Amino acid sequence: MAQIASTQLLLTPNEMGMADKAAVVAGESAFTLMASAGKAVADAIMTRWSKHSVLVMAGPGNNGGDGFVIAQALLQHGWPVTLAFMGQIDVMSEEAQAHAKAWQGEWQTLSPTQLENAELVVDALFGAGLSRPIEGVAHDMLEAVAQSGLPVCAVDVPSGLDGETGQVFGVTVNAELTVTFFRKKPGHLLFPGRGLCGELMVADIGIPVTVLDELNLQTWENNPELWYQKYPWPRLDGHKFHRGHAVVYGGETMTGASRLTARGAMRIGAGLVTLAAPIKAWAVYATALTGVMVAKLEQSQETEDFEELLLDSRHNAIAVGPGAGLAGFERIRTRKIALTALLTGRATVLDADALSAFSEDPQILFDAINGPCVMTPHEGEFMRLFPDINNSPEINNTPEIKKNHPDNKLTRARLAAKQSGAVVVLKGADTVIAAPDGLAIINSNAPAELATGGSGDVLTGFIVGLLAQGMEPFDAAAAAVWMHGEVGNDIGAGLIAEDLPDHLPKVLSTFKTQYFS
Ligand SMILES: NC(=O)C1=CN([C@@H]2O[C@H](COP(=O)(O)OP(=O)(O)OC[C@H]3O[C@@H](n4cnc5c(N)ncnc54)[C@H](OP(=O)(O)O)[C@@H]3O)[C@@H](O)[C@H]2O)[C@H](O)CC1
Ligand SMILES: [K+]
Numbered sequence: 001m002a003q004i005a006s007t008q009l010l011l012t013p014n015e016m017g018m019a020d021k022a023a024v025v026a027g028e029s030a031f032t033l034m035a036s037a038g039k040a041v042a043d044a045i046m047t048r049w050s051k052h053s054v055l056v057m058a059g060p061g062n063n064g065g066d067g068f069v070i071a072q073a074l075l076q077h078g079w080p081v082t083l084a085f086m087g088q089i090d091v092m093s094e095e096a097q098a099h100a101k102a103w104q105g106e107w108q109t110l111s112p113t114q115l116e117n118a119e120l121v122v123d124a125l126f127g128a129g130l131s132r133p134i135e136g137v138a139h140d141m142l143e144a145v146a147q148s149g150l151p152v153c154a155v156d157v158p159s160g161l162d163g164e165t166g167q168v169f170g171v172t173v174n175a176e177l178t179v180t181f182f183r184k185k186p187g188h189l190l191f192p193g194r195g196l197c198g199e200l201m202v203a204d205i206g207i208p209v210t211v212l213d214e215l216n217l218q219t220w221e222n223n224p225e226l227w228y229q230k231y232p233w234p235r236l237d238g239h240k241f242h243r244g245h246a247v248v249y250g251g252e253t254m255t256g257a258s259r260l261t262a263r264g265a266m267r268i269g270a271g272l273v274t275l276a277a278p279i280k281a282w283a284v285y286a287t288a289l290t291g292v293m294v295a296k297l298e299q300s301q302e303t304e305d306f307e308e309l310l311l312d313s314r315h316n317a318i319a320v321g322p323g324a325g326l327a328g329f330e331r332i333r334t335r336k337i338a339l340t341a342l343l344t345g346r347a348t349v350l351d352a353d354a355l356s357a358f359s360e361d362p363q364i365l366f367d368a369i370n371g372p373c374v375m376t377p378h379e380g381e382f383m384r385l386f387p388d389i390n391n392s393p394e395i396n397n398t399p400e401i402k403k404n405h406p407d408n409k410l411t412r413a414r415l416a417a418k419q420s421g422a423v424v425v426l427k428g429a430d431t432v433i434a435a436p437d438g439l440a441i442i443n444s445n446a447p448a449e450l451a452t453g454g455s456g457d458v459l460t461g462f463i464v465g466l467l468a469q470g471m472e473p474f475d476a477a478a479a480a481v482w483m484h485g486e487v488g489n490d491i492g493a494g495l496i497a498e499d500l501p502d503h504l505p506k507v508l509s510t511f512k513t514q515y516f517s
Contacts, residue, residue: 038069244468264461454497
């Protein structure tokens with residue numbers, strides 16, 4: 001995947017440091033890299049804003065070094081620039097010292113009073129090297145910038161934002177523009193970070209792409225580049241059986257949920273979809289669904305009937321959870337149905353009630369996962385299913401977690417995938433898709449409108465529909481999450497879950513034109 005989607009790779013600040021070093025070993029000079037970084041930011045500023053009085057805040061490390069380059073470039077173009085420095089020049093890196101010496105304007109020591117005459121702020125206080133909460137004058141300054149309402153251009157990250165986790169170290173600013181270098185960082189895409197960066201630009205500063213080969217990177221931003229080559233377009237000579245047969249379990253009470261799942265599976269191209277429902281609800285399903293077949297599960301032998309239905313090996317993908325039911329005996333039945341699905345070893349999606357039904361003994365569920373499986377918890381379901389990842393002092397004290405503290409959504413999803421053996425889709429505005437082997441994708445195209453009842457049920461349908469067509473779980477999950485986001489964008493304001501499957505053809509046709517013609 002690394003080779004086919006190098007531009008989608010995300011580097012943690014630590015990995016970025018390694019890429020930087022590898023570039024220097026390969027012959028790039030650290031001085032030139034910093035010059036290119038600063039120039040890229042200055043160019044972006046001059047493209048976006050007309051000539052303004054600028055305050056450049058430069059910190060003690062190389063982020064501050066970039067600040068000197070930016071200040072000098074803007075000064076040369078006739079911009080009124082104030083440079084506010086915090087640090088000690090003689091302990092800075094050689095390249096930062098050299099660029100600081102090249103600064104031809106006036107020096108000031110960082111202080112909130114400098115904001116009085118500023119119209120634009122360049123934030124080059126801290127970047128990848130931030131290692132602890134910001135205190136003292138830098139803290140007061142960032143707070144004052146935030147309160148001033150002045151437009152901010154952040155260098156690499158808004159200072160205070162952890163480029164690895166998207167979490168804030170005490171204080172930060174809300175940037176209008178963030179210019180980062182070489183590749184995006186996970187913290188640009190994970191909330192709250194994503195909401196703080198404003199427009200995000202990635203500047204090429206001359207780091208050769210070959211340095212990526214050495215790094216064993218495992219994180220990407222979701223994009224069709226990652227999976228379009230495995231996308232199961234219907235074959236011209238195809239038959240509906242080539243496109244798989246998805247089975248969706250439907251409960252007795254919340255029948256809308258699994259209907260949305262079934263419709264999602266149809267729309268994304270499953271050849272056939274069967275909704276299997278307890279006899280009491282059968283008529284509701286049979287009346288409401290046209291293209292979807294409805295199978296009866298007789299009273300008191302629902303699990304046995306479900307098992308029998310799955311004896312037909314053409315039923316190659318199964319979804320359990322939306323509307324499955326958790327009240328009273330339904331909880332036990334949902335568990336049995338989920339375990340029955342998993343026992344077949346066929347591709348299975350577990351969502352909603354199928355996850356919550358195991359909240360008291362999740363290990364029973366994890367032990368049953370032996371085949372291709374995708375779990376799609378939202379944060380609440382995740383907390384119930386993986387309490388130790390969120391709470392255990394033992395886990396929180398391991399060096400791994402200390403570095404990637406539990407607020408790190410990426411790490412939590414990865415650990416959950418490893419612990420359960422399933423691909424985990426940890427849903428939210430910044431959905432993370434993680435595989436048991438550590439590969440992970442952050443999704444970034446979902447609009448706020450998707451946070452609506454039933455939206456997740458459709459996503460489950462998209463995933464099971466792609467699984468039925470033979471896509472691997474990690475790719476199917478990534479493709480479905482991306483399509484779901486695109487459909488959401490396409491509909492926009494006023495979106496309801498029912499719209500999602502029916503707007504998919506438009507998104508699919510754009511995708512097809514873009515990647516297959
Ligand atoms: N390839 C690239 O990406 C390039 C990036 N460049 C820029 O370099 C920065 C990263 O530079 P680095 O020096 O590693 O880190 P910072 O500038 O963010 O800051 C490090 C200094 O800050 C001190 N520090 C850390 N946390 C705090 C704090 N909470 N309060 C006060 N001071 C803090 C730290 O001190 P230590 O005691 O922890 O060592 C350092 O002195 C990257 O973001 C890019 O902007 C290059 O220009 C070129 C290539
Ligand atoms: K910064």
